[in-house]
Amino acid sequence: MERTHDVGLRPPRHRVDRRAPAWWTLQAAVLALPLPLVFGALYLFIPPARFVFVWLFLAFLVPGVAYMAVMPVWRYRVHRWEVTEEAVYAVSGWLWQQWRVVPLSRVQTVETLRGPLQQLFGLSGVTVTTASSSGAVRIKGIDRRIARDLVEHLTRATQATPGDAT
Amino acid sequence: MSRVGAGAAGDAGWRRLSPRLLLVNLGMLSGPLALFALTLLLTGAGLQALISLGSLLTTFLVITWIGTMRLLTTRFRIADERVELRSGAFFRSHRSLPVDRIRSVDIHAKPLHRLFGLASLRIGTGGQGSPSGRELRLGGVTRSQADEIRRLLLDRRDRARAGTRPSRPGEAGHGPIAETDWAWLRYAPLSLWGLGAVLIGVGTVARALGEMRINPLDLAAVTHLRDRFGSVPWWFGALMAVLVLLVTGAALSTAAFVEGWAGYRLEREGDDAYRVRRGLLVHRSVTLERRRLRGVELTEPMPLRWAGAARLDAVAGGLGSSEQNRSRRPLTPAVPRQEALRVAADVLTEERSPTETADLRPHPRVALRRRINRGLLTLAPLVAALPALGLWLGPAAVHAAWITALLGVPVVLALAHDAYRALGHGLRDRYLVVRAGTFARRTAALQCEGVIGWKITRSAFQRRNGLLTLGATVAAGDGCYKVRDVGVADGLALAEEVAPGLLAPFVERVPATEPEMPRAARP
Numbered sequence: 001m002e003r004t005h006d007v008g009l010r011p012p013r014h015r016v017d018r019r020a021p022a023w024w025t026l027q028a029a030v031l032a033l034p035l036p037l038v039f040g041a042l043y044l045f046i047p048p049a050r051f052v053f054v055w056l057f058l059a060f061l062v063p064g065v066a067y068m069a070v071m072p073v074w075r076y077r078v079h080r081w082e083v084t085e086e087a088v089y090a091v092s093g094w095l096w097q098q099w100r101v102v103p104l105s106r107v108q109t110v111e112t113l114r115g116p117l118q119q120l121f122g123l124s125g126v127t128v129t130t131a132s133s134s135g136a137v138r139i140k141g142i143d144r145r146i147a148r149d150l151v152e153h154l155t156r157a158t159q160a161t162p163g164d165a166t
Numbered sequence: 167m168s169r170v171g172a173g174a175a176g177d178a179g180w181r182r183l184s185p186r187l188l189l190v191n192l193g194m195l196s197g198p199l200a201l202f203a204l205t206l207l208l209t210g211a212g213l214q215a216l217i218s219l220g221s222l223l224t225t226f227l228v229i230t231w232i233g234t235m236r237l238l239t240t241r242f243r244i245a246d247e248r249v250e251l252r253s254g255a256f257f258r259s260h261r262s263l264p265v266d267r268i269r270s271v272d273i274h275a276k277p278l279h280r281l282f283g284l285a286s287l288r289i290g291t292g293g294q295g296s297p298s299g300r301e302l303r304l305g306g307v308t309r310s311q312a313d314e315i316r317r318l319l320l321d322r323r324d325r326a327r328a329g330t331r332p333s334r335p336g337e338a339g340h341g342p343i344a345e346t347d348w349a350w351l352r353y354a355p356l357s358l359w360g361l362g363a364v365l366i367g368v369g370t371v372a373r374a375l376g377e378m379r380i381n382p383l384d385l386a387a388v389t390h391l392r393d394r395f396g397s398v399p400w401w402f403g404a405l406m407a408v409l410v411l412l413v414t415g416a417a418l419s420t421a422a423f424v425e426g427w428a429g430y431r432l433e434r435e436g437d438d439a440y441r442v443r444r445g446l447l448v449h450r451s452v453t454l455e456r457r458r459l460r461g462v463e464l465t466e467p468m469p470l471r472w473a474g475a476a477r478l479d480a481v482a483g484g485l486g487s488s489e490q491n492r493s494r495r496p497l498t499p500a501v502p503r504q505e506a507l508r509v510a511a512d513v514l515t516e517e518r519s520p521t522e523t524a525d526l527r528p529h530p531r532v533a534l535r536r537r538i539n540r541g542l543l544t545l546a547p548l549v550a551a552l553p554a555l556g557l558w559l560g561p562a563a564v565h566a567a568w569i570t571a572l573l574g575v576p577v578v579l580a581l582a583h584d585a586y587r588a589l590g591h592g593l594r595d596r597y598l599v600v601r602a603g604t605f606a607r608r609t610a611a612l613q614c615e616g617v618i619g620w621k622i623t624r625s626a627f628q629r630r631n632g633l634l635t636l637g638a639t640v641a642a643g644d645g646c647y648k649v650r651d652v653g654v655a656d657g658l659a660l661a662e663e664v665a666p667g668l669l670a671p672f673v674e675r676v677p678a679t680e681p682e683m684p685r686a687a688r689p
Contacts, residue, residue, distance in 0.1 A: 008673070
């Protein structure tokens with residue numbers, strides 16, 4: 001490879017599912033909304049302390065809503081994945097982004113993981129682990145059937161390579 | 167040696183733990199018993215004392231009972247291809263471990279065990295982060311038995327792995343690589359560990375006193391001190407306090423060094439293993455398989471770096487969970503840098519240690535700016551908080567703010583420059599060499615074949631400035647070793663050199679005008 005200053009990593013081929021942003025929004029809401037809701041309720045029920053709670057309410061609501069609005073869209077632009085003959089390649093994150101490459105010959109286990117929220121949207125996540133304690137690649141928010149096929153494909157591909165993958 | 171594995175099949179060959187364990191159990195009883203007798207002698211038989219000491223004694227009796235039952239019910243044997251362990255009266259367990267799966271056999275001896283010439287064997291199979299259930303423990307065999315079993319197991323394992331290859335190592339293979347040199351003791355006080363321990367201790371005592379509602383200033387010893395020295399100026403008192411803290415910290419560090427590294431010996435065991443033995447009160451013996459060794463890491467905490475010293479750790483797989491890995495990976499204590507490099511070269515069987523860092527490639531200047539920004543961002547809240555305090559404390563706090571800023575900024579700049587100078591990466595004799603860190607400078611050298619994947623991370627700042635952090639994942643040590651803030655082209659080229667063909671299919675040319683390298687979304 002030439003040492004020029006205009007090389008970069010190309011984005012993997014497949015986007016995550018179209019329903020993923022909705023799932024991330026719901027996830028963000030579960031994380032960001034309870035606290036402002038509590039302060040809102042306190043604002044309604046404790047009139048003498050309203051001047052405190054209105055500020056607390058706003059201080060937690062505004063960043064929370066901004067997070068809910070920005071994060072899912074941004075993530076959807078970033079999250080991508082791809083499986084080639086030799087490797088699994090995935091990109092994730094939004095502010096901090098992560099590119100991961102694991103050769104199929106080093107894959108130890110392949111598993112699917114579906115949280116309750118993901119199930120609600122018919123989504124699924126695939127985790128590909130290696131012998132390294134920080135080597136797992138996670139592809140989240142893809143369609144359930146695609147995930148199933150992916151796991152099957154990866155399992156077959158990794159069984160084809162002998163060795164203990166360290 | 168044949169005694170241990172005499173019975174190969176059937177019911178024969180089962181052995182018990184050493185009966186001396188009974189003495190150890192009694193030894194555990196002797197402390198509370200002595201206390202009991204002493205209290206009775208001193209106070210007469212107060213009911214309160216009787217009850218508390220009685221309950222203490224009961225606890226120890228129960229522990230001893232459990233220990234005795236374990237001794238009576240535990241049996242182990244080493245058949246040709248497996249180690250077997252049976253234990254338990256109520257919950258019977260029978261575990262067996264194929265010999266060729268053994269990755270490490272460690273000998274460990276607690277002080278009370280040592281008093282009676284006993285030791286524990288830990289037979290490990292684990293990969294990284296495996297549950298502790300994956301190791302087999304023989305707690306309480308005699309020292310000589312422990313050594314014998316260990317040698318036997320490693321021999322059998324090697325034979326099982328290598329087919330019929332005789333694995334008695336050639337004499338050339340044996341021999342120490344490094345041994346304790348008491349001149350190293352001079353580096354011991356430079357460890358900040360002791361100071362931390364003192365601070366934690368002081369904090370704990372203060373909290374305990376607070377819980378008990380005792381004002382430390384009212385204690386007799388303290389009032390006595392205050393009466394004698396109450397008239398000295400405050401700065402003198404503060405200076406003395408700092409001095410006392412530093413001296414106690416240094417003393418503790420030295421004590422910890424002596425405890426941990428007395429009798430240290432790093433030696434070759436045959437052609438494919440190393441063994442580290444060390445410890446004064448607690449004996450540790452760790453066997454590292456060369457097959458599992460992926461590299462070494464040289465650590466130079468700031469005080470040690472100033473003194474020209476360094477520590478050496480192994481980057482190896484199969485050392486257990488990350489906590490176990492931390493206690494098993496040291497190859498040397500703080501030793502002169504040259505000595506650490508020599509040991510590194512010896513262990514990796516190279517001419518020169520790949521961690522010699524004369525010609526590492528530096529990182530782009532933008533990385534320096536990132537370090538300066540980070541330092542200033544850490545300093546800013548402190549400086550900003552002081553004038554805010556000034557609302558209560560008056561103008562003195564504002565003065566404190568600008569003085570802090572004036573002193574803090576040069577310190578931050580110096581640290582940032584040091585951190586930037588520490589950054590470096592390179593490829594040397596099939597080793598990926600990575601260096602970073604200012605408070606603790608770490609230089610890791612990893613075998614390229616050990617790299618089993620890439621983890622590239624980029625923050626918004628890094629994306630704007632054409633940097634990336636290239637993480638090499640390995641099935642050993644900390645799991646991921648990072649080349650921080652390297653230029654995009656340099657980083658990708660390095661990845662290609664280390665593991666040819668792995669990243670290449672995903673690298674493309676981008677128009678040079680666009681610094682935002684991986685445009686994630688394209689229609």
